[in-house]
Amino acid sequence: MADQAFIAGANFLLLVLFARWLTAGDYGAVSIGLSVFLLAANFHNALLLEPMSVLGPRRFREKLGGYFRAALMAHALLAGLLAAFVLSASAVLWSAAPPLAGALAGLSLSTPAMLSFWVLRRMCYVTGDPASALAGSSAVLTASLAGAALVWARHWQSPAAIFLISACAALAGAAVLAWRLRGRIAARSAGDPLLREVAGSHWSYARWMMGVCVTYWLANSALPALLGLTAGFAGAGELRVVENLAAPVLQTTTAFSLLLLPWVSEQVEARGAAFLAGFQRKAMALGLVSMGGYLGVVLLFRQELLSLFPLTRGHELAAGLVPLVALATLIRGVSDLSVSTALKAAARPDAHFWASLVSAILVLTAGYMLTSSRGVTGAAITMLLSNLAQALVLAAFFADLTLRGRTKSYAAVD
Numbered sequence: 302m303a304d305q306a307f308i309a310g311a312n313f314l315l316l317v318l319f320a321r322w323l324t325a326g327d328y329g330a331v332s333i334g335l336s337v338f339l340l341a342a343n344f345h346n347a348l349l350l351e352p353m354s355v356l357g358p359r360r361f362r363e364k365l366g367g368y369f370r371a372a373l374m375a376h377a378l379l380a381g382l383l384a385a386f387v388l389s390a391s392a393v394l395w396s397a398a399p400p401l402a403g404a405l406a407g408l409s410l411s412t413p414a415m416l417s418f419w420v421l422r423r424m425c426y427v428t429g430d431p432a433s434a435l436a437g438s439s440a441v442l443t444a445s446l447a448g449a450a451l452v453w454a455r456h457w458q459s460p461a462a463i464f465l466i467s468a469c470a471a472l473a474g475a476a477v478l479a480w481r482l483r484g485r486i487a488a489r490s491a492g493d494p495l496l497r498e499v500a501g502s503h504w505s506y507a508r509w510m511m512g513v514c515v516t517y518w519l520a521n522s523a524l525p526a527l528l529g530l531t532a533g534f535a536g537a538g539e540l541r542v543v544e545n546l547a548a549p550v551l552q553t554t555t556a557f558s559l560l561l562l563p564w565v566s567e568q569v570e571a572r573g574a575a576f577l578a579g580f581q582r583k584a585m586a587l588g589l590v591s592m593g594g595y596l597g598v599v600l601l602f603r604q605e606l607l608s609l610f611p612l613t614r615g616h617e618l619a620a621g622l623v624p625l626v627a628l629a630t631l632i633r634g635v636s637d638l639s640v641s642t643a644l645k646a647a648a649r650p651d652a653h654f655w656a657s658l659v660s661a662i663l664v665l666t667a668g669y670m671l672t673s674s675r676g677v678t679g680a681a682i683t684m685l686l687s688n689l690a691q692a693l694v695l696a697a698f699f700a701d702l703t704l705r706g707r708t709k710s711y712a713a714v715d
Contacts, residue, residue, distance in 0.1 A: 303432055304422075305556030307438035309549055312446040315463050316545050318449050320538075320610050322458040327400050329534025330460040332541035333524040334404035337390070338406030338412060339522040341383040343514040345416050350423045351399075352503040354562045357650060360502060366488030369424055371499040373486070376420045380413040388411055394504075400460050400534070407464030414471035421478035426487060436479040444470035494658040506650065513654045520687050524668070528680045531625055533671045540677050542610050543622045546599050547630040550592045554634045558642050565646035577640055577643040578703045584639035592634045596627040625681040629688045636692035640699040651685060652698035659694050660687045 309701065360546060361368035391405035425434040452458060479486075507700035525537040557695055561584075568576050599606065603623040644652045664687050671679030 302553075302556055304435040305552055306436045307435065307442045309552035311320065311438075311442045312552075313545065313548060314349070315445060315449060315466060316541070316548075317609070318453075318540050319458070319463045320545065322453075323460065323538075325535035325538045327460050327534075328538035328541065329525070329529055329536065330398070330400035330404045331463055332537045333529050333534070334408050334460065334464065334523045335541075336518075336525045337387060337405065338408055338415075340514070340518045341387060341412055342416065342419075343518050343522075344511070345376075345379055345419070347514050348379060348503060348507045349417065349420060351645065351650075352506040353420075353423055353427055355506060355566050356502055359562065361499075365428065366485060367495075368499060369482075369486045371496045372420065372424075374496050375500060375503070376416065380416045383416070384409050384412045404460035404464065407468075408459030411464040411468040411471070414468040414475065417473040418478065421475055421482060424485070425478065426480055426560060428482075429563070430481075430563050431560060433478065433481040436481060437474040440477045441470045441474035443450070444473040449714040458507065470495035478536035493651055506648065513650065516661040517667065520657045520691060523661075523664060524672075524680050524684060527668060528672050528677065531669070531676070533679055536677045536680070539619055540622070540680055541683070543619055543626050545627050546603070546606055546623065547596060550595060550630050550634045551637075553591065553595075554588070554637045557587075557638055561642055562646055565642060569646050574647060574702055574705075577647060577699075580704075581639045581643050581699065584642065585635055585696055588638040589631075592631055595632055600624060600627055612670055622677060622681045623676075625685050629681070630687040632685075632692050633688040636688075636695055640692075640695045644695060644699060644702065647702060649702060652702075655698070656691045656694035660691045663687055663690050 316331075320332060321502060323331065353372060355363065357368065387405055388409035391409060393403045394402040394405065418441065422434045423565055425431060425437075452466065453460050494654055522615060525541065526538060529537045565577075565580060568580075603620055607619050607623075641653070664683055667686065668680070669681035671683050673679070673680070
Protein backbone atom coordinates (compact mmCIF):
# COMPACT_ATOMS: atom_id res chain seq x y z
CA MET A 302 0.00 0.00 0.00
CA ALA A 303 2.86 2.40 0.75
CA ASP A 304 4.44 1.57 -2.61
CA GLN A 305 1.24 2.30 -4.49
CA ALA A 306 0.62 5.41 -2.39
CA PHE A 307 3.98 6.85 -3.46
CA ILE A 308 3.30 6.11 -7.15
CA ALA A 309 -0.24 7.47 -6.88
CA GLY A 310 1.09 10.50 -5.03
CA ALA A 311 3.65 11.25 -7.74
CA ASN A 312 1.07 10.93 -10.52
CA PHE A 313 -1.56 12.87 -8.63
CA LEU A 314 0.89 15.63 -7.77
CA LEU A 315 1.92 16.17 -11.38
CA LEU A 316 -1.65 16.08 -12.68
CA VAL A 317 -2.85 18.54 -10.03
CA LEU A 318 0.04 20.96 -10.52
CA PHE A 319 -0.25 20.97 -14.29
CA ALA A 320 -4.01 21.39 -14.02
CA ARG A 321 -3.26 24.62 -12.19
CA TRP A 322 -0.46 25.73 -14.51
CA LEU A 323 -1.85 24.98 -17.98
CA THR A 324 -4.76 26.38 -19.94
CA ALA A 325 -7.84 24.22 -20.45
CA GLY A 326 -6.81 23.41 -24.02
CA ASP A 327 -3.24 22.46 -23.10
CA TYR A 328 -4.43 20.32 -20.20
CA GLY A 329 -6.84 18.62 -22.59
CA ALA A 330 -3.80 17.75 -24.74
CA VAL A 331 -2.18 16.21 -21.65
CA SER A 332 -5.34 14.18 -21.03
CA ILE A 333 -5.36 12.86 -24.60
CA GLY A 334 -1.63 12.13 -24.33
CA LEU A 335 -2.30 10.06 -21.22
CA SER A 336 -4.98 8.21 -23.12
CA VAL A 337 -2.47 7.36 -25.87
CA PHE A 338 0.05 6.22 -23.26
CA LEU A 339 -2.53 3.89 -21.74
CA LEU A 340 -3.12 2.31 -25.15
CA ALA A 341 0.62 1.62 -25.48
CA ALA A 342 0.79 0.43 -21.88
CA ASN A 343 -2.12 -1.96 -22.45
CA PHE A 344 -0.12 -3.84 -25.11
CA HIS A 345 2.92 -3.97 -22.83
CA ASN A 346 0.77 -5.17 -19.94
CA ALA A 347 -0.90 -7.87 -22.06
CA LEU A 348 2.31 -9.25 -23.52
CA LEU A 349 4.58 -8.96 -20.47
CA LEU A 350 3.21 -7.85 -17.12
CA GLU A 351 -0.02 -9.82 -16.91
CA PRO A 352 1.53 -13.14 -18.03
CA MET A 353 4.47 -12.50 -15.70
CA SER A 354 2.18 -12.39 -12.65
CA VAL A 355 0.46 -15.63 -13.69
CA LEU A 356 3.30 -17.64 -15.27
CA GLY A 357 6.15 -16.56 -13.00
CA PRO A 358 4.82 -18.26 -9.84
CA ARG A 359 3.55 -21.30 -11.78
CA ARG A 360 5.82 -22.29 -14.64
CA PHE A 361 9.13 -20.57 -13.93
CA ARG A 362 9.31 -20.56 -10.15
CA GLU A 363 12.56 -22.56 -9.98
CA LYS A 364 14.33 -20.57 -12.73
CA LEU A 365 13.20 -16.99 -12.25
CA GLY A 366 16.59 -15.51 -13.09
CA GLY A 367 16.57 -16.83 -16.64
CA TYR A 368 12.91 -16.00 -16.98
CA PHE A 369 13.46 -12.38 -15.89
CA ARG A 370 16.40 -11.94 -18.28
CA ALA A 371 14.35 -13.19 -21.22
CA ALA A 372 11.42 -10.99 -20.20
CA LEU A 373 13.70 -7.93 -20.09
CA MET A 374 14.90 -8.61 -23.63
CA ALA A 375 11.31 -8.83 -24.83
CA HIS A 376 10.51 -5.64 -22.93
CA ALA A 377 13.34 -3.69 -24.58
CA LEU A 378 12.09 -4.62 -28.04
CA LEU A 379 8.44 -3.89 -27.28
CA ALA A 380 9.09 -0.58 -25.48
CA GLY A 381 11.19 0.65 -28.39
CA LEU A 382 8.45 -0.16 -30.89
CA LEU A 383 5.79 1.59 -28.81
CA ALA A 384 7.94 4.71 -28.35
CA ALA A 385 8.53 4.86 -32.11
CA PHE A 386 4.78 4.64 -32.71
CA VAL A 387 4.07 7.55 -30.34
CA LEU A 388 6.85 9.67 -31.86
CA SER A 389 5.44 9.05 -35.35
CA ALA A 390 2.00 10.19 -34.19
CA SER A 391 3.59 13.37 -32.81
CA ALA A 392 5.24 14.12 -36.15
CA VAL A 393 1.98 13.65 -38.02
CA LEU A 394 0.11 16.04 -35.70
CA TRP A 395 2.82 18.70 -35.43
CA SER A 396 1.15 21.17 -37.80
CA ALA A 397 -2.50 20.37 -37.11
CA ALA A 398 -2.45 20.27 -33.29
CA PRO A 399 0.80 21.65 -31.80
CA PRO A 400 -0.17 21.21 -28.09
CA LEU A 401 -1.08 17.56 -28.64
CA ALA A 402 2.00 16.98 -30.81
CA GLY A 403 4.20 18.42 -28.06
CA ALA A 404 2.57 16.21 -25.46
CA LEU A 405 3.13 13.13 -27.64
CA ALA A 406 6.77 14.10 -28.25
CA GLY A 407 7.34 14.14 -24.49
CA LEU A 408 5.37 10.94 -24.19
CA SER A 409 7.65 9.17 -26.70
CA LEU A 410 10.50 9.67 -24.20
CA SER A 411 8.37 8.88 -21.16
CA THR A 412 6.91 5.64 -22.52
CA PRO A 413 10.04 3.41 -22.49
CA ALA A 414 11.13 4.86 -19.16
CA MET A 415 7.77 4.26 -17.49
CA LEU A 416 7.41 0.77 -18.95
CA SER A 417 10.92 -0.15 -17.77
CA PHE A 418 10.01 0.91 -14.25
CA TRP A 419 6.78 -1.06 -14.43
CA VAL A 420 8.39 -4.30 -15.58
CA LEU A 421 11.06 -4.17 -12.85
CA ARG A 422 8.44 -3.30 -10.27
CA ARG A 423 6.28 -6.25 -11.35
CA MET A 424 9.30 -8.54 -10.84
CA CYS A 425 9.40 -7.38 -7.22
CA TYR A 426 5.82 -8.55 -6.75
CA VAL A 427 6.39 -11.85 -8.54
CA THR A 428 9.20 -12.57 -6.07
CA GLY A 429 7.06 -11.44 -3.13
CA ASP A 430 9.25 -8.41 -2.38
CA PRO A 431 7.04 -5.29 -2.24
CA ALA A 432 9.65 -3.59 -0.02
CA SER A 433 11.98 -3.32 -3.02
CA ALA A 434 9.11 -1.94 -5.06
CA LEU A 435 8.65 0.68 -2.34
CA ALA A 436 12.29 1.74 -2.68
CA GLY A 437 11.73 2.33 -6.40
CA SER A 438 8.51 4.25 -5.91
CA SER A 439 10.22 6.43 -3.29
CA ALA A 440 12.74 7.42 -5.94
CA VAL A 441 9.93 8.16 -8.40
CA LEU A 442 8.15 10.41 -5.91
CA THR A 443 11.34 12.27 -4.98
CA ALA A 444 12.32 12.82 -8.60
CA SER A 445 8.80 13.96 -9.49
CA LEU A 446 8.88 16.57 -6.74
CA ALA A 447 12.27 17.81 -7.89
CA GLY A 448 11.17 17.93 -11.53
CA ALA A 449 7.99 19.82 -10.74
CA ALA A 450 9.94 22.35 -8.67
CA LEU A 451 12.42 22.86 -11.52
CA VAL A 452 9.66 23.35 -14.12
CA TRP A 453 7.90 25.89 -11.89
CA ALA A 454 11.09 27.80 -11.11
CA ARG A 455 12.17 27.98 -14.75
CA HIS A 456 8.65 28.62 -16.13
CA TRP A 457 8.85 25.57 -18.41
CA GLN A 458 5.19 24.62 -18.01
CA SER A 459 3.92 22.91 -21.18
CA PRO A 460 2.04 19.73 -22.17
CA ALA A 461 5.38 18.05 -22.94
CA ALA A 462 6.93 18.95 -19.57
CA ILE A 463 4.72 16.64 -17.49
CA PHE A 464 5.81 13.64 -19.56
CA LEU A 465 9.48 14.63 -19.43
CA ILE A 466 9.27 14.83 -15.63
CA SER A 467 7.62 11.40 -15.58
CA ALA A 468 10.41 10.01 -17.78
CA CYS A 469 13.16 11.24 -15.49
CA ALA A 470 11.33 10.04 -12.39
CA ALA A 471 10.72 6.60 -13.90
CA LEU A 472 14.38 6.26 -14.83
CA ALA A 473 15.38 7.07 -11.25
CA GLY A 474 12.97 4.45 -9.93
CA ALA A 475 14.09 1.86 -12.50
CA ALA A 476 17.74 2.38 -11.51
CA VAL A 477 16.90 1.67 -7.87
CA LEU A 478 14.88 -1.44 -8.74
CA ALA A 479 17.56 -2.78 -11.10
CA TRP A 480 20.11 -2.49 -8.29
CA ARG A 481 17.89 -4.27 -5.78
CA LEU A 482 16.93 -7.03 -8.22
CA ARG A 483 20.43 -7.56 -9.59
CA GLY A 484 20.98 -10.78 -7.64
CA ARG A 485 17.71 -12.38 -8.74
CA ILE A 486 18.12 -11.34 -12.39
CA ALA A 487 21.72 -12.63 -12.49
CA ALA A 488 20.85 -15.98 -10.84
CA ARG A 489 21.34 -18.94 -13.16
CA SER A 490 20.03 -22.49 -13.00
CA ALA A 491 19.91 -25.55 -15.20
CA GLY A 492 17.50 -25.25 -18.09
CA ASP A 493 16.99 -21.48 -17.86
CA PRO A 494 14.26 -20.42 -20.30
CA LEU A 495 15.31 -18.58 -23.45
CA LEU A 496 13.55 -15.68 -25.10
CA ARG A 497 11.76 -17.99 -27.53
CA GLU A 498 10.34 -20.18 -24.76
CA VAL A 499 9.19 -17.19 -22.70
CA ALA A 500 7.69 -15.49 -25.75
CA GLY A 501 5.77 -18.65 -26.63
CA SER A 502 4.43 -19.04 -23.10
CA HIS A 503 3.41 -15.41 -22.90
CA TRP A 504 1.72 -15.50 -26.27
CA SER A 505 -0.36 -18.54 -25.22
CA TYR A 506 -1.81 -16.34 -22.50
CA ALA A 507 -1.67 -13.00 -24.34
CA ARG A 508 -3.44 -14.02 -27.54
CA TRP A 509 -6.73 -13.29 -25.81
CA MET A 510 -5.31 -10.28 -24.03
CA MET A 511 -4.15 -8.71 -27.31
CA GLY A 512 -7.79 -8.35 -28.25
CA VAL A 513 -8.43 -6.93 -24.82
CA CYS A 514 -5.74 -4.24 -25.42
CA VAL A 515 -7.80 -2.39 -27.98
CA THR A 516 -11.25 -3.10 -26.58
CA TYR A 517 -10.19 -2.29 -23.00
CA TRP A 518 -8.64 1.00 -24.13
CA LEU A 519 -11.78 1.91 -26.06
CA ALA A 520 -13.91 1.03 -23.04
CA ASN A 521 -11.83 2.76 -20.36
CA SER A 522 -9.39 5.28 -21.83
CA ALA A 523 -10.70 6.49 -25.20
CA LEU A 524 -13.17 9.00 -23.75
CA PRO A 525 -10.67 11.93 -23.57
CA ALA A 526 -9.84 11.44 -27.26
CA LEU A 527 -13.53 11.09 -28.15
CA LEU A 528 -14.37 14.17 -26.11
CA GLY A 529 -11.55 16.11 -27.74
CA LEU A 530 -13.02 15.33 -31.16
CA THR A 531 -16.57 16.30 -30.23
CA ALA A 532 -16.22 19.01 -27.55
CA GLY A 533 -12.63 20.23 -27.92
CA PHE A 534 -9.48 19.88 -25.80
CA ALA A 535 -10.96 22.04 -23.02
CA GLY A 536 -13.74 19.50 -22.38
CA ALA A 537 -11.19 16.69 -22.16
CA GLY A 538 -9.20 18.73 -19.66
CA GLU A 539 -12.23 19.39 -17.45
CA LEU A 540 -13.14 15.70 -17.36
CA ARG A 541 -9.57 14.82 -16.43
CA VAL A 542 -9.67 17.19 -13.45
CA VAL A 543 -12.77 15.44 -12.11
CA GLU A 544 -11.24 12.03 -12.75
CA ASN A 545 -8.17 13.08 -10.76
CA LEU A 546 -10.31 13.32 -7.63
CA ALA A 547 -11.35 9.67 -7.96
CA ALA A 548 -8.00 8.37 -9.24
CA PRO A 549 -6.69 7.17 -5.82
CA VAL A 550 -9.42 4.50 -5.82
CA LEU A 551 -8.06 2.84 -8.95
CA GLN A 552 -4.50 3.25 -7.70
CA THR A 553 -5.51 1.37 -4.56
CA THR A 554 -7.10 -1.35 -6.67
CA THR A 555 -3.87 -1.71 -8.63
CA ALA A 556 -1.88 -1.96 -5.41
CA PHE A 557 -3.93 -4.83 -4.05
CA SER A 558 -4.10 -6.58 -7.43
CA LEU A 559 -0.31 -6.48 -7.84
CA LEU A 560 0.10 -8.15 -4.48
CA LEU A 561 -2.82 -10.56 -4.72
CA LEU A 562 -2.63 -11.87 -8.28
CA PRO A 563 0.47 -14.11 -7.94
CA TRP A 564 -0.84 -15.48 -4.64
CA VAL A 565 -4.37 -16.09 -5.92
CA SER A 566 -2.90 -17.76 -9.00
CA GLU A 567 -0.97 -20.18 -6.79
CA GLN A 568 -4.08 -20.89 -4.69
CA VAL A 569 -6.17 -21.66 -7.78
CA GLU A 570 -3.47 -24.03 -9.02
CA ALA A 571 -3.42 -25.84 -5.66
CA ARG A 572 -7.10 -25.72 -4.63
CA GLY A 573 -9.05 -25.22 -7.84
CA ALA A 574 -11.83 -22.83 -8.77
CA ALA A 575 -13.69 -23.45 -5.50
CA PHE A 576 -11.18 -21.17 -3.72
CA LEU A 577 -12.31 -18.18 -5.78
CA ALA A 578 -15.82 -17.84 -4.34
CA GLY A 579 -14.57 -16.98 -0.86
CA PHE A 580 -11.86 -14.71 -2.20
CA GLN A 581 -14.35 -12.79 -4.35
CA ARG A 582 -16.72 -12.13 -1.45
CA LYS A 583 -13.95 -10.83 0.80
CA ALA A 584 -12.39 -8.69 -1.91
CA MET A 585 -15.75 -7.17 -2.82
CA ALA A 586 -16.54 -6.32 0.80
CA LEU A 587 -13.10 -4.74 1.25
CA GLY A 588 -13.52 -2.71 -1.91
CA LEU A 589 -17.00 -1.44 -1.08
CA VAL A 590 -15.98 -0.27 2.39
CA SER A 591 -12.60 1.31 1.57
CA MET A 592 -13.37 2.78 -1.84
CA GLY A 593 -16.88 3.83 -0.90
CA GLY A 594 -15.56 5.66 2.13
CA TYR A 595 -13.01 7.64 0.14
CA LEU A 596 -15.44 8.53 -2.64
CA GLY A 597 -17.99 9.61 -0.04
CA VAL A 598 -15.50 12.17 1.25
CA VAL A 599 -14.85 13.39 -2.32
CA LEU A 600 -18.59 13.84 -2.88
CA LEU A 601 -19.01 15.69 0.40
CA PHE A 602 -16.19 18.17 -0.30
CA ARG A 603 -16.35 18.32 -4.09
CA GLN A 604 -16.95 22.08 -4.23
CA GLU A 605 -13.90 22.81 -2.09
CA LEU A 606 -11.72 20.35 -4.05
CA LEU A 607 -12.75 21.71 -7.45
CA SER A 608 -12.07 25.27 -6.33
CA LEU A 609 -8.36 24.36 -6.25
CA PHE A 610 -8.30 24.18 -10.06
CA PRO A 611 -8.69 27.29 -12.21
CA LEU A 612 -10.07 25.08 -14.99
CA THR A 613 -13.17 24.23 -12.97
CA ARG A 614 -13.40 27.05 -10.42
CA GLY A 615 -16.98 28.22 -10.17
CA HIS A 616 -18.20 25.69 -12.74
CA GLU A 617 -21.38 24.02 -11.53
CA LEU A 618 -21.08 21.57 -14.41
CA ALA A 619 -17.87 20.10 -12.98
CA ALA A 620 -19.49 19.65 -9.56
CA GLY A 621 -22.35 17.79 -11.22
CA LEU A 622 -19.89 15.43 -12.89
CA VAL A 623 -18.38 14.26 -9.60
CA PRO A 624 -21.26 11.92 -8.55
CA LEU A 625 -21.28 10.25 -11.99
CA VAL A 626 -17.51 9.77 -12.05
CA ALA A 627 -17.47 8.61 -8.41
CA LEU A 628 -20.12 5.94 -9.01
CA ALA A 629 -18.39 4.79 -12.21
CA THR A 630 -15.08 4.56 -10.34
CA LEU A 631 -16.61 2.60 -7.46
CA ILE A 632 -18.12 0.04 -9.85
CA ARG A 633 -14.88 -0.42 -11.72
CA GLY A 634 -12.70 -0.50 -8.60
CA VAL A 635 -14.76 -3.13 -6.81
CA SER A 636 -15.07 -5.24 -9.95
CA ASP A 637 -11.34 -5.04 -10.71
CA LEU A 638 -10.36 -6.01 -7.17
CA SER A 639 -12.75 -8.95 -6.87
CA VAL A 640 -14.07 -10.71 -9.99
CA SER A 641 -11.40 -9.39 -12.38
CA THR A 642 -8.50 -10.53 -10.18
CA ALA A 643 -10.18 -13.91 -9.69
CA LEU A 644 -10.68 -14.44 -13.41
CA LYS A 645 -7.09 -13.44 -14.22
CA ALA A 646 -5.76 -15.86 -11.62
CA ALA A 647 -7.92 -18.61 -13.13
CA ALA A 648 -6.33 -17.92 -16.56
CA ARG A 649 -9.59 -16.69 -18.09
CA PRO A 650 -8.51 -13.73 -20.27
CA ASP A 651 -11.45 -14.53 -22.57
CA ALA A 652 -13.73 -13.04 -19.91
CA HIS A 653 -11.91 -9.70 -20.07
CA PHE A 654 -12.00 -9.73 -23.85
CA TRP A 655 -15.78 -10.11 -24.02
CA ALA A 656 -16.38 -7.65 -21.16
CA SER A 657 -14.23 -4.96 -22.75
CA LEU A 658 -15.68 -5.67 -26.19
CA VAL A 659 -19.24 -5.08 -24.98
CA SER A 660 -18.14 -1.92 -23.21
CA ALA A 661 -16.15 -0.68 -26.23
CA ILE A 662 -19.16 -1.09 -28.51
CA LEU A 663 -21.21 0.92 -26.03
CA VAL A 664 -18.58 3.71 -25.97
CA LEU A 665 -18.34 3.91 -29.75
CA THR A 666 -22.11 4.01 -30.25
CA ALA A 667 -24.00 5.49 -27.31
CA GLY A 668 -20.84 7.23 -26.08
CA TYR A 669 -20.31 9.06 -29.35
CA MET A 670 -23.91 10.24 -29.38
CA LEU A 671 -23.81 11.31 -25.74
CA THR A 672 -20.55 13.26 -26.04
CA SER A 673 -21.72 14.90 -29.27
CA SER A 674 -25.02 16.02 -27.75
CA ARG A 675 -24.13 16.61 -24.08
CA GLY A 676 -20.36 17.20 -24.10
CA VAL A 677 -18.54 16.51 -20.84
CA THR A 678 -21.72 15.35 -19.08
CA GLY A 679 -22.32 12.84 -21.86
CA ALA A 680 -18.76 11.56 -21.44
CA ALA A 681 -19.31 11.05 -17.69
CA ILE A 682 -22.57 9.17 -18.34
CA THR A 683 -20.74 7.02 -20.89
CA MET A 684 -18.05 6.24 -18.34
CA LEU A 685 -20.68 5.04 -15.87
CA LEU A 686 -22.48 2.88 -18.44
CA SER A 687 -19.21 1.45 -19.74
CA ASN A 688 -17.95 0.43 -16.29
CA LEU A 689 -21.30 -1.07 -15.39
CA ALA A 690 -21.38 -3.12 -18.60
CA GLN A 691 -17.88 -4.47 -17.97
CA ALA A 692 -18.70 -5.40 -14.39
CA LEU A 693 -21.87 -7.28 -15.38
CA VAL A 694 -20.15 -9.32 -18.09
CA LEU A 695 -17.25 -10.21 -15.76
CA ALA A 696 -19.74 -11.20 -13.07
CA ALA A 697 -21.49 -13.53 -15.52
CA PHE A 698 -18.20 -15.24 -16.43
CA PHE A 699 -17.26 -15.51 -12.75
CA ALA A 700 -20.61 -17.10 -11.91
CA ASP A 701 -20.08 -19.66 -14.68
CA LEU A 702 -16.55 -20.36 -13.46
CA THR A 703 -17.50 -20.95 -9.83
CA LEU A 704 -20.69 -22.88 -10.56
CA ARG A 705 -19.02 -25.24 -13.02
CA GLY A 706 -15.61 -25.21 -11.35
CA ARG A 707 -13.86 -24.76 -14.68
CA THR A 708 -10.55 -23.07 -15.43
CA LYS A 709 -8.95 -22.89 -18.86
CA SER A 710 -5.34 -23.27 -19.81
CA TYR A 711 -4.78 -20.27 -22.04
CA ALA A 712 -1.64 -19.55 -20.06
CA ALA A 713 0.13 -22.76 -21.07
CA VAL A 714 0.43 -23.77 -17.43
CA ASP A 715 -0.37 -27.48 -17.75
